[in-house]
Amino acid sequence: MSLARDIIDRIFFPGRDVHAIPVLDGGFSPNQRLEQAELLTSFQAPDSIALGPDGRLYVSAGNAVHVCSGPRSETHDIFQRTEAPAGALAWTLSGLLLVAVEGRGIQAFDRQGKRVAQLETAGGVALGCVTAIAVASDGTIYATDGSRRNSTSQWLVDLMQNRAGSGRLVACAADLSGARVLCDGLSWPAGVAVSHDESEVLLAEAWSHRLSAVAREDGAVHVLVKNFVGYPCRIARSSKGGYWVAFFALRTQLTEFILREPAFRMKMMAQVEPDLWIGPSLGGRLDYREPTQIGRIKKLGIQKPWAPARSYGLVARLEPDGSAAESLHSRVSGSLHGITAVAEVGAALIAVSKGHGKLASVPLTSAGEGAAA
16 A cells, blocks of 8 residues: 555655655664663753864753763863854864854854854855754865754754755855855755765755765765665764764654644644654653554553654764665663764764763774674
């Protein structure tokens, strides 16, 4: 029945994304590697991380950027407070910390925490939803603007509105001047990284479940992965030559069905509080009223790891061509969901679980062992 429906959609609704959800196999085979990671420290809804030139870890959480020190990053200090939630982080070659501030664009701070520059618009349109930032070796800054209509905290609203196509890829100079739009009409672009040879910019679009490579020279776009199993977000280079991609949630058949039922979806959004919408969640709590709970609870409140995934923890290492080399999972029954950022720091891979408010560390020496079931 689903095959017949997809055929009908492809003929009569060619603009729809009707790709079937891939199964978790191959490099994406389920395992417990992320769930078994060493827990470093906790924050209230951490969002992004960046290793500073001083060797310390900088973390965005709430209306502030924190700086961590100590062997387990257990000591927290406020680096700088922001007037709105802080998100994506990146360091420039000159030692400035770039911070995406919700509704305010990108702000640059020196090492003392003084704001020295700000980028608020690109192409005459406000940068109100900057989701990721990357810096090339020549100083060029690349940023993804998730949506013209919604802020970063309204990501679920944007998905449920099902009006993809208002996101952008923006580039500017090292001093945040000369902003220009490289790609438009994107579906919640949530991740960006400069390729290892710096000839391309990798771009992850969450709502179209796609990873593309954009040529820096002429802007030509080449799709590497057109149908991920989850919603990809921030990207980080891997020392093995590929890329780490964080997935903040898995796609489900129920969510895909809801996205194709506008009348029900609009009524749900109008009458039900957002935490209880039928859709992906970053995790963090279990409410007896939330959807899919019957499929998730076995007995005595114990969740089956293979149950329908409303929230999930997933990080994947991709080869340069986009194929999955390995992945790390925190399954439905786990406690490290909603991964929004990942980065190699020394001999470890650090993952940010926004859903459960944790930073976790996985030794890189364990990478390449395969995805054990």
